[in-house]
Amino acid sequence: MTVAELESSPEDQPSDGFIGYLPSILWQRRWLLLIPGLLGLVAGVAAAYTVPSTFRSSALLLVESPELASDITGGRATNSIEQRIAKIRQQVLSRPDLIQLIETNGLYAELREAQPLSELIEEMRSATTIAPVNADVAANQGPSTIAFSLTFDYPDPIKAQVVAQGFVERLMKLDATQTAREAAGTVQFLQDQTDDLAEQVSTLEGQINQIKAANGTALASAGMMMMSGSGGSAPSQIAALQRENAQLSAQLTTLASASDRDPAVVAAEAQLAGARAVYSDNHPDVRLAQQRLVEAKQFATRNIAMQNTAMATIRQQIAANNETIRALSSAESTEQAREIAMRSAQARAPAITEQIAQLQARLDSLRKNYDLSATKLIAAQGAAKLAEQQKNERLSVIEPPVVADSPHWPNRPLLIAGGPVAGLGLGLVLVLLLELLARPIRGVGALQRITGEIPLVVIPTVREPRRRPRLFQPKRRKARRVALTD
Helix, strand or coil, rough: CCHHHHHHCHHHCCCCCCHHHHHHHHHHHHHHHHHHHHHHHHHHHHHHHHHHEEEEEEEEEEEEECCCCHHCCCCCCCCHHHHHHHHHHHHHHHHHHHHHHHHCCCCCCCCCCCCCCHHHHHHHHHEEEEEEECCCCCCCCCCCCCEEEEEEEEHHHHHHHHHHHHHHHHHHHHHHHHHHHHHHHHHHHHHHHHHHHHHHHHHHHHHHHHHHHHHHHHHHHHHCCCCCCCCCCHHHHHHHHHHHHHHHHHHHHHHHHHHCCCHHHHHHHHHHHHHHCCCCCCHHHHHHHHHHHHHHHHHHHHHHHHHHHHHHHHHHHHHHHHHHHHHHHHHHHHHHHHHHHHHHHHHHHHHHHHHHHHHHHHHHHHHHHHHHHHHHHHHHHHHHHHCCCCCCCCCEEEEEECCCCCCCCCCHHHHHHHHHHHHHHHHHHHHHHHHHHCCCCHHHHHHHHHHHCCCCCCCCCCCCCCCCCCCCCCHHHHHHHHHHHC
């Protein structure tokens, strides 16, 4: 074969890789595949019939939906079923409960002398499975967990069923107890919170009412313009009354001076004295003077009575005016005090209003929290009532644990089939590892990659096909040799 023919030959190009020689490699190293495969088959058969059998007892628990709609009960006040089962699982698989099950049912009798109790408990925990069963439902349709499976593995099928039944009973009891206890605890917590908020609301309302009662004038004057006073009417009235009293006092003085000595009486007395000085008492002029004196005194008496009446009237008017003056003065003082108090209240009104506004804001926030807490309390009370009547979300056994009629482990067909498969896989790994370590030269491409040159001649290996021996061929060869000898 020439160099040009070698360069143009596609099967001998350096592009030939490891995959192209894989069938020949496997045939060349076939014993590395067959021997591990046979050993794996033997090991699988031996394991299938020598590994101790383990029986599984399982139960299926259904998560029943609440009997009443969530809009009637106010929603769920308890934890989700997954959280409840997680808590219950920790309680079911607690150390005291497992020790009680081990001692009651005589579990792991052969291992008690060789292993400590803590290892037996861990082995029992690993043999127990509590797993949720999920369903393909939309995310907006609520939780997808609709059931739970409980399994227990043990070499004795009867004891496996008894222990699984004990787990189921314990699980159901704890679920009902825990749901009721959590509902009652939620109700108590919300009740305390609602009572505390109600007390705070009442206290704030009392503070606001007390501030309003103590500062009614300031609050009434807040936002109100200061009303003007009487416009000076009281002082002018007082001055007018005082002027009127001065005039009445002058009249009273005049009347009092006029009542001391009547002029007509004085003149009649003077005329009588003059007549007596000239005439005797029986003289007609003296008697006439006496008569005029008597008449003057009678007239003076009438005038004095009238003057006294007028003076009493004037005194009463002066007293009435003085009383009016005192009333006007008192009213003016009261008005001035009211104006001063109003101005002071107006000065204090902004601070009091701000204080009341802050307390009112706190009161509104507390009322909102109180309403929210009261709503939650009603929902929690409904949930507690449902838990008490067993009408909320709960567990029910739909498949109780039974005695297994066949072992769960080992899976003999799987072990028997898996042994040779694992052996062949191990042999394939050995073949590939040996090929990578030995790195034999296979083909022109590998030689060219090593030397960097193209070989001049390629000598193919020609193997003569084996011929099957024929039945009568040895006899013919023997006859031919005999003929040649002759």
